[in-house]
Amino acid sequence: MKERLVLVGNGMAGMRAIEELLKITPDKYDVTVFGAEPHGNYNRILLSPVLTGEKKFTDIVLNDTEWYAANGITLHAGKEVERIERRLRKVVARDGTSAPYDRLLLATGSLPFIIPVPGRELAGVLTFRDIHDVEAMLGAARCHRRAVVIGGGLLGLEAANGLLRQGMEVTVVHLLDALMEKQLDPAAAALLKASLEERGLRFIMQVQTEAILGDDRVRAVRFKDGTEIAADLVVMAVGIRPNAALAKSAGLHCERGVVVNDTMQTYDPRIYAVGECVQHRGQTYGLVAPLFEQAKVCANHLAELGFARYTGSMSSTRLKVTGIELFSAGDFQSKDGCEEIVLKDAGRGVYKKVVLENNRIRGAVMYGDTLDSAWYFQLMRDDTDVASLRDRLLFGQAHLGEAGHGDIRSRVASLPDSTEICGCNGVCKATIVEAIGDKKLFTLEEVRAHTKASSSCGSCTGLVEALLATVLGGDYSTTPKNKPLCACTDHTHHEIRGAIRDLELKSIRAVIDCLEWKSPDGCSKCRPALNFYLLTAWPGEYVDDNQARFINERAHANIQKDGTYSVVPRIWGGETTPAQLKAIAEIAEKYRVPTVHITGGQRIDMLGVRKEDLPAMWGDLSAAGFVSGHAYGKAVRTVKTCVGKSWCRFGTQDSTAMGIDLEKMAWGSWMPHKVKLAVSGCPRNCAEATIKDFGVVCVDSGYELHVGGNGGVKVRATDFLCSVKTSHEVLEYCAAFLQVYREEAHYLERTAPWVERVGLAYVKQRIVEDEVNRKALAGRFQYSQRFAQVDPWTERANGVDRHEFIPLKLVG
Amino acid sequence: MHAANKVAQCAEDWIDIGALDEIPRQGARVVRRASGDIAVFRTVNDEVFALRDRCPHKGGPLSQGMVHGRNVSCPLHDWKIHIDTGIAVAPDEGCTARYPVRVEGGRVFLSLTPEESGTSVSS
Numbered sequence: 029m030k031e032r033l034v035l036v037g038n039g040m041a042g043m044r045a046i047e048e049l050l051k052i053t054p055d056k057y058d059v060t061v062f063g064a065e066p067h068g069n070y071n072r073i074l075l076s077p078v079l080t081g082e083k084k085f086t087d088i089v090l091n092d093t094e095w096y097a098a099n100g101i102t103l104h105a106g107k108e109v110e111r112i113e114r115r116l117r118k119v120v121a122r123d124g125t126s127a128p129y130d131r132l133l134l135a136t137g138s139l140p141f142i143i144p145v146p147g148r149e150l151a152g153v154l155t156f157r158d159i160h161d162v163e164a165m166l167g168a169a170r171c172h173r174r175a176v177v178i179g180g181g182l183l184g185l186e187a188a189n190g191l192l193r194q195g196m197e198v199t200v201v202h203l204l205d206a207l208m209e210k211q212l213d214p215a216a217a218a219l220l221k222a223s224l225e226e227r228g229l230r231f232i233m234q235v236q237t238e239a240i241l242g243d244d245r246v247r248a249v250r251f252k253d254g255t256e257i258a259a260d261l262v263v264m265a266v267g268i269r270p271n272a273a274l275a276k277s278a279g280l281h282c283e284r285g286v287v288v289n290d291t292m293q294t295y296d297p298r299i300y301a302v303g304e305c306v307q308h309r310g311q312t313y314g315l316v317a318p319l320f321e322q323a324k325v326c327a328n329h330l331a332e333l334g335f336a337r338y339t340g341s342m343s344s345t346r347l348k349v350t351g352i353e354l355f356s357a358g359d360f361q362s363k364d365g366c367e368e369i370v371l372k373d374a375g376r377g378v379y380k381k382v383v384l385e386n387n388r389i390r391g392a393v394m395y396g397d398t399l400d401s402a403w404y405f406q407l408m409r410d411d412t413d414v415a416s417l418r419d420r421l422l423f424g425q426a427h428l429g430e431a432g433h434g435d436i437r438s439r440v441a442s443l444p445d446s447t448e449i450c451g452c453n454g455v456c457k458a459t460i461v462e463a464i465g466d467k468k469l470f471t472l473e474e475v476r477a478h479t480k481a482s483s484s485c486g487s488c489t490g491l492v493e494a495l496l497a498t499v500l501g502g503d504y505s506t507t508p509k510n511k512p513l514c515a516c517t518d519h520t521h522h523e524i525r526g527a528i529r530d531l532e533l534k535s536i537r538a539v540i541d542c543l544e545w546k547s548p549d550g551c552s553k554c555r556p557a558l559n560f561y562l563l564t565a566w567p568g569e570y571v572d573d574n575q576a577r578f579i580n581e582r583a584h585a586n587i588q589k590d591g592t593y594s595v596v597p598r599i600w601g602g603e604t605t606p607a608q609l610k611a612i613a614e615i616a617e618k619y620r621v622p623t624v625h626i627t628g629g630q631r632i633d634m635l636g637v638r639k640e641d642l643p644a645m646w647g648d649l650s651a652a653g654f655v656s657g658h659a660y661g662k663a664v665r666t667v668k669t670c671v672g673k674s675w676c677r678f679g680t681q682d683s684t685a686m687g688i689d690l691e692k693m694a695w696g697s698w699m700p701h702k703v704k705l706a707v708s709g710c711p712r713n714c715a716e717a718t719i720k721d722f723g724v725v726c727v728d729s730g731y732e733l734h735v736g737g738n739g740g741v742k743v744r745a746t747d748f749l750c751s752v753k754t755s756h757e758v759l760e761y762c763a764a765f766l767q768v769y770r771e772e773a774h775y776l777e778r779t780a781p782w783v784e785r786v787g788l789a790y791v792k793q794r795i796v797e798d799e800v801n802r803k804a805l806a807g808r809f810q811y812s813q814r815f816a817q818v819d820p821w822t823e824r825a826n827g828v829d830r831h832e833f834i835p836l837k838l839v840g
Numbered sequence: 841m842h843a844a845n846k847v848a849q850c851a852e853d854w855i856d857i858g859a860l861d862e863i864p865r866q867g868a869r870v871v872r873r874a875s876g877d878i879a880v881f882r883t884v885n886d887e888v889f890a891l892r893d894r895c896p897h898k899g900g901p902l903s904q905g906m907v908h909g910r911n912v913s914c915p916l917h918d919w920k921i922h923i924d925t926g927i928a929v930a931p932d933e934g935c936t937a938r939y940p941v942r943v944e945g946g947r948v949f950l951s952l953t954p955e956e957s958g959t960s961v962s963s
Binding site: 467477478484547548549550551552555574575576578579583587589591831835836837838839840 | 855857858862863864865866867869870871872873874875877880883884885898900901904905906907908909911913915916917918920931952
């Protein structure tokens with residue numbers, strides 16, 4: 029018999045936990061759901077747009093009753109659970125319906141706080157919590173004129189805005205002198221107030237409600253100072269508190285909320301709790317992203333996987349009032365040891381404040397221009413050292429040298445529906461916005477899966493996140509800080525590398541078994557990563573797994589759109605000879621290569637080669653002295669050079685020879701991502717060394733070394749690492765840099781984001797300041813090169829992996 | 841489905857295409873024919889499936905993709921296709937024809953008559 033799981037509370041957090049559970053183990057439990065509201069599960073975040081009339085209730089339903097039936101879930105909608113009988117392990121609803129459980133999940137949410145003033149029970153006094161409240165407000169708006177909203181926080185302002193849009197005269201009364209004091213500093217609050225006043229909202233600040241007046245229906249609100257204001261509708265929106273009454277009555281330990289541990293268990297180990305009713309490490313949460321994180325952890329334990337932990341969330345807020353851009357996250361009140369960077373342009377209605385502590389972002393408040401909020405939030409969650417960005421931090425990500433996207437980013441909310449957001453897959457704004465609504469998407473990953481937007485080169489990721497934020501408010505679920513490698517595992521890149529090293533795991537099978545992968549043999553995302561991590565950890569010992577490599581690396585050529593391949597021989601330092609060119613010309617003719625192209629990396633690309641022809645063509649290239657250029661791999665690709673002082677009248681060193689030496693040292697090594705090098709003979713930098721992963725700029729006194737540049741999707745100029753005197757040092761520093769990148773970057777993370785993630789200071793500390801460590805790193809690189817510098821083309825020309833290149837059988 | 845139950849009705853159709861060992865585990869090989877290649881996949885558990893070697897998305901050669909579980913990732917744009925049904929993994933939509941295949945005594949036999957339920961959308 030299946031175990032019985034009962035969920036009390038048919039809201040977003042509880043149902044998310046059930047959905048996560050069904051994803052992991054669809055058949056483990058018989059699930060019964062009790063909900064006090066008489067319908068399926070809906071998206072509470074979007075109540076505001078229902079109130080303004082921008083959306084209908086049917087638009088915000090997440091799971092309709094058919095969904096419950098289709099998933100074999102018993103739904104008791106409209107039945108409020110009255111008690112839990114822990115000894116008999118059953119719950120009983122007010123109408124007598126009962127359900128036995130083996131595990132119980134409480135997700136009773138929160139209750140609006142009702143100010144204990146006389147008149148609070150009068151008709152026309154409402155809260156803003158569920159769809160019933162919204163319907164009541166819409167009803168009141170049709171036949172009444174004057175509304176008073178008590179509470180100038182997030183909820184109150186959204187309610188006030190909605191009622192205003194429904195044609196009411198709305199006054200917001202607030203206890204303090206500034207709106208949204210939990211999320212905003214006084215400067216931002218003042219801008220917000222001015223902007224809302226312009227729209228027609230009225231405010232009475234610093235007043236305390238004493239009574240609500242009226243006979244049957246509300247007539248006015250009276251304040252402590254004796255003044256009164258006429259009202260046909262009063263909305264109390266002064267806050268929410270966890271709804272822990274049921275848990276309390278069952279004798280579970282509660283403080284402000286139901287107290288749970290890091291596995292979302294209450295003091296009764298059979299009973300779990302998630303969502304707004306929960307108190308975890310002293311914190312309660314009211315935004316959806318943390319609740320979803322809790323749901324995921326809870327599902328992990330309900331499924332008896334037992335390894336996920338919830339350690340608290342950092343949350344951000346956005347006001348869902350169309351036309352008002354406002355964002356707040358973290359701790360934005362300056363304290364000792366904190367610094368503020370502020371940009372204020374009252375004329376444009378823009379205000380930005382970032383609070384730093386030890387060069388890390390601790391909090392941010394933005395008003396008027398919130399396009400970079402996702403970026404700040406990411407920097408904050410990743411605890412990124414922003415020392416190198418400080419001078420441009422407040423101008424946003426677009427000012428960091430990311431070319432091409434700055435303009436469009438700054439207009440995402442006002443863009444026409446037909447604007448192409450994802451240039452790779454041709455996805456326009458309307459498609460994304462519709463998918464977020466229709467398919468109930470909350471995360472970047474979900475948008476990628478359903479629309480393909482941001483799933484290729486990723487350069488539009490910021491735009492897609494901005495769209496998610498615009499549609500869902502601040503409540504969309506951002507990518508967790510510690511992302512698992514892929515859907516096959518909950519472990520991060522870092523944890524997996526650690527396990528490979530510490531537990532001496534030496535095959536993909538060993539990793540998958542030991543770390544309990546959720547899939548039988550991984551996927552196209554994790555297998556190549558594991559293969560690389562194992563290769564780096566155990567050079568000379570680990571046997572490369574061909575089936576864990578993407579086709580290009582398996583076939584040692586680049587697959588093209590028509591299924592043919594391209595061949596790029598290595599041309600050391602970009603220098604060639606007439607004899608080499610003749611050889612290439614003859615080979616290209618012999619194999620009827622349809623297109624010959626000069627690459628950006630100073631090499632020659634022969635395109636349109638049939639797979640069956642590759643080994644023979646490589647044999648001919650090998651006989652002419654060529655080796656593979658690894659143009660197809662996450663590997664060292666080119667070393668671009670200029671002619672340097674052998675010809676150029678400005679040249680200071682022999683940059684070509686330097687480049688050739690670097691390439692001879694580094695070729696054949698596998699990397700987390702592609703790696704490009706360049707050597708320029710003087711600071712005129714004709715080889716464009718400052719947009720390469722490792723760039724050398726020759727100067728009269730020696731060599732300047734630059735790292736972390738990128739000329740691709742997101743242009744990034746290098747960071748200056750140090751100057752060295754001799755070519756020998758260039759080689760040593762380069763080997764050490766490549767090795768620390770190989771050992772520590774995530775698979776598919778290029779040097780540019782890696783350097784940004786770990787900070788230049790760290791790279792300098794490992795390579796420049798610590799000579800012993802540098803030499804050790806360089807030594808490890810050289811050691812692994814002993815096994816890596818075998819030309820894969822020559823091998824295959826001589827028969828290795830023959831099956832890869834020929835059909836199994838010809839028929840017909 | 842291995843479609844072994846169809847052996848009787850179309851036994852004359854089965855072609856011996858080679859030894860199981862010639863197909864790499866978690867990999868695929870191609871059976872070449874004038875009217876379009878067929879990809880023959882072998883999973884980590886030695887199950888064998890055959891599909892028309894064209895991704896329903898942009899016609900990418902599925903035989904060149906990575907095989908994981910009962911899925912293959914297309915090498916061109918990383919669509920995932922169920923190799924046992926030929927149907928794209930949701931939310932992608934599309935389908936490629938599948939062919940009966942069976943393993944007997946270490947040999948792999950393929951039928952060139954596509955299975956009825958797997959309708960091909962690629963041309």
